[in-house]
Amino acid sequence: MLGTGSAFAKTFYNNNALVYANGYTLLVDCGITAPAALHSLGKSPDEIHALLVTHIHADHVGGLEEIAFRMKFQYQRKPLLYVPEVLAVPLWENALKGGLSQDEGHTLEDYFDVRLMEEGHEYELAPGLCVEIIETPHIPNKASFSLYLNRHLFYSADMRFNPELLHSLVDQRGCDTILHDCQFINPGAVHACLDDLVTLPEFIQQRLWLMHYADNQPEYIGKTGQMRFIEQQRLYDDTELSKLNVEFNEA
Numbered sequence: 001m002l003g004t005g006s007a008f009a010k011t012f013y014n015n016n017a018l019v020y021a022n023g024y025t026l027l028v029d030c031g032i033t034a035p036a037a038l039h040s041l042g043k044s045p046d047e048i049h050a051l052l053v054t055h056i057h058a059d060h061v062g063g064l065e066e067i068a069f070r071m072k073f074q075y076q077r078k079p080l081l082y083v084p085e086v087l088a089v090p091l092w093e094n095a096l097k098g099g100l101s102q103d104e105g106h107t108l109e110d111y112f113d114v115r116l117m118e119e120g121h122e123y124e125l126a127p128g129l130c131v132e133i134i135e136t137p138h139i140p141n142k143a144s145f146s147l148y149l150n151r152h153l154f155y156s157a158d159m160r161f162n163p164e165l166l167h168s169l170v171d172q173r174g175c176d177t178i179l180h181d182c183q184f185i186n187p188g189a190v191h192a193c194l195d196d197l198v199t200l201p202e203f204i205q206q207r208l209w210l211m212h213y214a215d216n217q218p219e220y221i222g223k224t225g226q227m228r229f230i231e232q233q234r235l236y237d238d239t240e241l242s243k244l245n246v247e248f249n250e251a
């Protein structure tokens with residue numbers, strides 16, 4: 001995890017992730033703090049093969065201008081950008097155009113090798129890395145897409161509490177690991193809140209890691225039912241994440 005903080009957290013970086021697969025590096029979301037978070041890990045933007053955007057909020061796309069400029073002018077590269085089809089135009093028109101538009105660039109494609117994604121398809125981004133996008137409710141009338149990775153790990157984009165989806169992923173689709181955004185304050189108007197998440201049955205909680213949390217996260221350690229916090233700037237192996245759950249349950 002590059003960062004695990006909420007949109008307004010100051011002690012945690014924005015909730016963005018680096019996904020590694022056989023030498024390939026995917027950056028999932030690129031918020032305002034992503035360049036600093038990469039720097040603190042000693043990572044150069046040049047090490048990123050592809051980026052993926054879940055939705056248009058600054059904690060998920062606010063760092064794209066810096067990455068786009070540096071890729072173009074510092075590294076002379078056009079990285080792959082995976083974007084849900086409905087977000088491609090608003091991403092350029094409403095988020096990036098103001099800063100990036102200039103003689104050398106007037107479109108998203110001038111900075112990125114754009115790959116549009118649709119729901120209901122699985123995309124093999126690299127050997128050992130398959131991604132499906134699932135539209136999940138967040139802000140009314142504003143599209144946001146969670147991810148299903150390698151047919152076993154669900155990574156929530158910001159989403160409201162949706163127990164039916166979590167049940168169907170676990171019961172019908174072999175989901176053994178859930179990384180879920182979490183808001184501490186009730187009600188979770190645009191996110192799932194902790195009071196909602198602790199109502200999930202234990203077998204779902206035991207697979208669930210909390211992320212996208214506020215600065216007062218330390219106050220909640222030990223108060224999250226069967227769920228655990230995932231930590232920023234730490235490397236997790238996806239098979240280890242599910243193995244640890246089993247060990248945790250047995251302990």
Ligand SMILES: Nc1ccn([C@@H]2O[C@@H]3COP(=O)(O)O[C@H]3[C@H]2O)c(=O)n1
Pocket residue numbers: 006007057058059139158189190
């Ligand atoms: N209707 C809304 C819209 C936004 N927000 C807050 O703004 C943040 C934007 O980034 P986020 O991570 O989606 O979290 C949102 C809410 O904290 C909110 O609380 N209610």
Ligand SMILES: [Zn+2]
Pocket residue numbers: 006007015057059060158212
């Ligand atoms: Zn967010």
Ligand SMILES: [Zn+2]
Pocket residue numbers: 055057138158
């Ligand atoms: Zn959001």
